[in-house]
Amino acid sequence: MKIKLENIGPLKQAEFELGDLTIICGRNNTGKTYATYALFGFLHVWKKILTVSIEDTIVKTLLDNGVVKINLAGYLDQAEIILQTGCKQYTQSLSKIFSTSEERFKTTQFQIILDEKPSLIFEFEGKIQSENAKIFSLSKSKNSMELVVSLLAGMEKNIFPSQIIKEIISDAVIEIIFSELFSNPFISSAERTGAAIFSNELNFSRNNLLKEMHSFDKNVDPRELFLKRYQDYALPVEQNVDFIRNLKKVAKKNSFITEKHPEILDDFADIIGGNYSLTNNDELHFKPKGGRVKLTMDESSSAVRSLLDIGFYLRHVAKVGDLLMVDEPELNLHPENQRRITRLFSRLINIGIKVFVTTHSDYIVKELNTLIMLNHDLPYLKRIASDAGYNENELISANQIKVYIAEKKLIKLDGKSRKSHCQTLTSAHIDPELGIEAHSFDTTINTMNRIQEAVVWGGD
Template structure:
């Protein structure tokens, strides 16, 4: 899918092709983070939004009680394409100001977006539904006794509600009362989760290094402030401007929505019931977390540990019998902690990660290793958007798109040259889009014949080398003058 941006910070007009791995490199204050956060916000809204009035135009049919069908036709494709387009257009004005916490009400006053969905993306989402076959409906009905089976017959999608208790009679129409007796809403929601991933996106903002130390304090302060503000608002009758001023005067902690969501992620991870990880039966995400610790943390392990009073805290096992608090760990371990927590306790296929500056506090070799781990994560089914300043990441990205996918044996041999020596770190070119922020626009670095043309980013290296010669020559001239 493609996203067009207009009047976003210093960016007048630009376009991005969002693929399973999307990488944006550029200088400071060039708009990279604005683009990443905007995509995060658009993704959230398009995944959540359902245009109920438009659903009536689709040809849902109830074949018998608990069984429905819908034709896979142009009308269905057009519904999802238009839905994304309309939702993107509405992501502006006060919605955008609130998302970015823009108290000036001017920074994004002219900003607008356009989202273009390829019909092929809709087709892939339909195929994903059919391949998964059975879906839990617990998010809708607060029970795991009901499931939904999806299949295809001829050019129709078939939906069959199922009960685990074969003898129990269920009035399926009553189940849909909270949805205005419309099972179509549930089905459309499942479509959109397949099209826009299985869960809401997770941001890992550049501020994560500091927040991993302070998220408990920030969460407590936000809760206290909320209660105090509620009491104040109950006792006064005032305008929204007055309420905003009140929040400012009370020292509200105001962050863009992605940063707030990151803090919520840390709090949720701590509060949720953490199942004990079986060392013998780890999933692929947990195994990847182990590999990151092995290759980037000198085998130091980052984990959540229960406290004596019933809470949890992040601990780092540095050697047998010695655990340290996260705030006493190295900056690189703090930087990687949120990703490791995500992999161990939250990751699932279909997620969407937005990572701002993954290279922070990492040695160049560790940056390359982390990129390999993230590429493996993409091959495990997680979509990733990166913003970076690192030429090392771009250089190694070009290595990772040059694997020989036509010959598995060659690909296996090529993987021996990788840091993690894992062939899953290779990505085909059609899964990657890379951009440089240049002259307030996104310039594609994808080259069908070469790979990723990262050499266009070498201007600074050349400039530094040139300065050496200028300084050296100027020094020699001064020495010659002294001798004369």
């Protein structure tokens, strides 16, 4: 599966694929965040924009007989067309994803290109219910091409509008066909530090606004007015704000990492130097290791604040198959902790969570190279890994990673006969033995080394 972009931000034309770990690096203002936000937005809304047409005869059979069996083969054959139509609709909504004017995206194209038909080998089970009763059941057996929709006993058939039934069945068909392709995304934007600092203020403002609106006009929807406060922010930033604002609710659940891989949480605690805690009064604190004092977010280090949402995600939200997207994970981190967060990402990959990052950090890329180079069954490499404190669960293979450089390159645009210099994403070579060739960093490092050598040796 490829994601293809045209005329979005600085990017004139670009395409990329997702690996278990996907990295986009490059200079500032080269399109990294545009590509990230566009992908996140699609993964966030695809269930709402992809649809299929459900025939009237299917609804009639369901209402007459209480059950209908739907052959999914025809819908599967249309998967590419369904996706193209949905991508066009999504492209038209990009101004809302980025919270900016439609004018900026009038020539933009966002496409998902399938390499092959989706596989329908997994089973599906769904139920539609009201407050007091279950209404529909929808099921598909493993390796089956048949969706069975049942109207549950005791329900009045004439109370269901035909269009509602079609939408329910359409949603199920879309989920069956595409859910294995599109991971559930969680994004940590570069603005996450600010959201952590002002979490209390967000709750305070919300409560005051709700009280004020309640007393002012009973016909006003306070929730709608409150949400309008975020309309000037891109969707990923909104998601960060909402996540931090709802930490009390988030903290009521445990992720599979908490239950099955607590050692990963221990590693994360070592990176930030302590643990987060949340009181019943929504007071967020950080307790440094070995200390008794609990610090507020204002009192905590910038590293503690910048990793807050990732910490709560890992402990309370993470699921197998997720896509964790982190914009500049190196923010506020010492080089040693940049190495350690890279190793933590690798461990997440190896337990089934995909990771997508944009970065300016050569430390992250070099640490990945080390993890790739050590991942070979050779005695001396095992000795080096052991001596340096590497865990086998941190090692990764070159074929698990996709790396792209956001840069100007001589490319041939679609519909053009000649190549031209345009902003694009260039796939970086990843050697199974030596790792990633990220010339975006290498050029700068080589320049610095050359200047310093000239200073030391007198320029001769």
